[in-house]
Amino acid sequence: MIMQKTAILHIQEYPYCIVTGPDALTLRIRAAKDDIDQAFICFKNLYDHTSEFQKVEMKRILASALFDVYEATIKVPLKHFKYYFELIFGSAKMYYTSDGFLEIVAPENCFYYPNINSDEILALPKWAEGETIYQVLVDRFFDSDPSNNPPQTKPCKAIPDRNTYYGGDFGGIIAKLDYLASYGVGIIYLSPVLKSPSYHKYDVEDYYTIESIYGGKEKLRELTEEAHKRGMKVILDGVYGHCSCEHEFFRDLCEKNEKSPYRNWFEVYDFPVSVEKGNYNTFANVVPIMPKLNTANNEVIAYFAKQGAYWAKYLDIDGYRLDVADEISHTFWRQFRLSLEAVKKDALLLGEIWNQPTQWLKPGELHSATNYKFRQYTLALARNEIGTKKYASLIEEHLMTTSTMQQNYLASLLGSHDTLRLANEIPERKTRFLIMKLMLLMPGMPLIYYGDEISLAGGKDPDNRRAMDWNHMLTKEETEFREAAMFRKKSEILKKGSLNFLTSEEGLLVFTRELAAEELIVIANFTDVSMDYEIEDEYKLVLGKIATIPGKIRLDAKEIAVLQMDKANNTLEKIKRREKG
């Protein structure tokens, strides 16, 4: 019996080696799928030359079509570590060390983690774990006060163009807080609220002025107060990758050129700087009205670190969604976080990241990221481009790119102001709400783009940003989605539980969510016919609709159901399921 040595991976790097406490290291090792039977960490203090190594078994926490990932946390009170892995396959045993595979391990063969420093501990705002986020485009949500509308405001039924205003404002959001509460929303994420020449406000003209057309800073403070009263948090959209060409610093640069104190705040290709020529770096390289900020410049970093903290304190907001977070320097994020935490210890930093988020989710940087890979894989599943087994494998491999602690912090989404509307991506209602409910039942912070809950349609930008329809009557699927959202709101296990896919028939997606002694099983039928799932455990149906047949449950096409398992009584059955898995 030969182990697949080349598949074994351990690096002393997030997420394979993470400091998760003052004296705790969480370690992972990856192996080929079903290749090893058990994995252990053997460890002790780096400076301990006499004691035996301690030994802890690792748990298989992720499993894709190619890989198993094992994890365990080790503690050494004096914070100096040496460790190696013991891998069991069949009746054989092998050690994995900093010198590769060995049959006998000497101290110098160990991996060393020489010391834990307090700046490298992974810390997360506990309140945010698993909460449902609702994304509001302020202008498009609800107009509570026509007196502050700009003159060019249009009626809400018009299809938007790139200059349309509908008059939405902070008062409108306050008026609709009970609506948001009816979806179990935990976090309201507002589109940019700082003074800006555009309706979307992703081109900020003044980082120290809240838009008057939305109601100004006092109204925004009222919004956070009212949200807090209802147990909801508020996060703002922090736009630091670029500003408006109308920003005074950029105007100073256009005027004084080489002599401007802001010369190195931007990336100028040649002088004189000109918006017409666009001879400087911009958002997406092609938008001269949005000059790109040089976020590796220490002056820029200091300015925005202070600004972010200023509004967090003044407005009592609970964190930021961070625009183009993956284009901004790591130095910027580390400083921004330190500055923010000095005024608001538990503030959430959620970065807009379109691909693997690994680089930005490390200790001291962002807590969380938009999970666009969830959208990519889930749309592919909904469209039958991939099957349920491939889907489970892709989700697991994506989870391999972040820490276990952060799994319930990734913002799973199916649409945003930067994508087609979900109603346009997946026009078929039952399938669309199947994946909307799936988003609520999977790990992460489900992120609802305003209006998706009522099937708001829209093609490419700017059509994907239509006004909210407040006269809509909920369909059956939309009502079920709201019920599922409220179910999630009350479920600690959905917010904080782990994920375990159970191998199943192609077309059925089955997974558990587990937390301490509790267990839920989620079963979704992605086929066009009813499907049976064998189950001998004792269970209680807690969400969805099933037919029961002895030893089986039956789901109609495109249905999803949640069963609460009697974990204490089902241990054997569970082991059996795992073995099938």
Place this chain on the structure above:
Amino acid sequence: MIMQKTAILHIQEYPYCIVTGPDALTLRIRAAKDDIDQAFICFKNLYDHTSEFQKVEMKRILASALFDVYEATIKVPLKHFKYYFELIFGSAKMYYTSDGFLEIVAPENCFYYPNINSDEILALPKWAEGETIYQVLVDRFFDSDPSNNPPQTKPCKAIPDRNTYYGGDFGGIIAKLDYLASYGVGIIYLSPVLKSPSYHKYDVEDYYTIESIYGGKEKLRELTEEAHKRGMKVILDGVYGHCSCEHEFFRDLCEKNEKSPYRNWFEVYDFPVSVEKGNYNTFANVVPIMPKLNTANNEVIAYFAKQGAYWAKYLDIDGYRLDVADEISHTFWRQFRLSLEAVKKDALLLGEIWNQPTQWLKPGELHSATNYKFRQYTLALARNEIGTKKYASLIEEHLMTTSTMQQNYLASLLGSHDTLRLANEIPERKTRFLIMKLMLLMPGMPLIYYGDEISLAGGKDPDNRRAMDWNHMLTKEETEFREAAMFRKKSEILKKGSLNFLTSEEGLLVFTRELAAEELIVIANFTDVSMDYEIEDEYKLVLGKIATIPGKIRLDAKEIAVLQMDKANNTLEKIKRREKG
């Protein structure tokens, strides 16, 4: 034909993804040994939705018994990247993407490197590449001025204990600069020079006073001036993990306890603080006279960042060897470097690191590390615990943990003040000098611990720190070592060239060093009998001793030879050698 998919590794992390220029990314992919035939990177600007992907072939740069590592550098002038890998095996082709293995790649499947920020560019002091370092314990080297000796100074022939002083001083090093030049030394690395109650001075009492018993700050400045005149650089030992319990900050803490402004500069377990009780964290957990500094504390960081820069400027030194670098916070190193570079752009930061250096060698942190793994593997080879093939594989896997740019910056060593003397580790002279010469011919910055060049003996600390013997007469091997050191001094290819092991007979170690159009072949015979190596290329013997036989060269036992190849004429032959490899 099936590729070993589970062996394929690419992470967006040092050293698999490194920013090596303002618009350049250097990417690696790892595959199972001899599994794939070719690897390409397909790439373009992240925001470019119209052009074709560009394609560049990757070069196999490292190869161990288990893995091949391929590398290439890609450039996108606007600094936003998307890319994927094309892998060729036999007549088949496969793409490796952020979604795993695919047969067709859509833009969202690519890996994204969304933007290069200037703070993440890997930058190295060019002058240091491949230079020979000579480690001096100041007290043990040469006493030029008995008037500054402490009263307890002993004669140099005494075996040292932990309180022995021999009177060595800066003037003594100045007096011996020509000696150091005769070994081609490029960098003189001095043991700690700041005021301290011990002879070794790793417990600093005052970070702003240079030891008077060594001659004080003016004499040290004279030393750097004199060294610079001879083209040699000087680096100091920066000791920031701990200080002396006599340091005023720690004394203040012992006096004022909770009320001391230095309360958070150290890690106190309980109050009152007491050196007798040792109720605080210390160097190695067990040395109360060396209280451990809290290097994640911003005040500590600011104090030492300023101090490091102060002496660099005042003394005109060229960098630091950094004590217990792997126990000090990453925030500390980033700030220390910024502060140092503000006064000395090209200063070298070489960390004391005993295991894999990956975590500390990233852009913005340290440039280089002590390579104790080189020592571990080379001693094992010298003792026949491993063979030459295993040795080559271990060296290659170790090089996989750092960037290609830094290969010639790793400080290869065979002994230091923290190990047994090499003469005690490997008493047999021929073998000892074989590996001493090997150290000079391999990539890296060879680090000579004072006296190893003259076979100075010594057991465990403090015996490994005997006084330098200035009356020693060089043996044949020692003379050859000095010649080899001078050969290296003049060889750009040894300082800057790449490494390529050639598969060979067990017992023979054969590798090339290559730089642009130049190539050297190094052949070392680790057996106890003479060995032949087949070679049909045209070559010139440039170091060592061989017997020539048609189509072969013959090396005596424990001999090492360097051949300069006529690269232009040997292309075909080289390809043939590679194929055998």
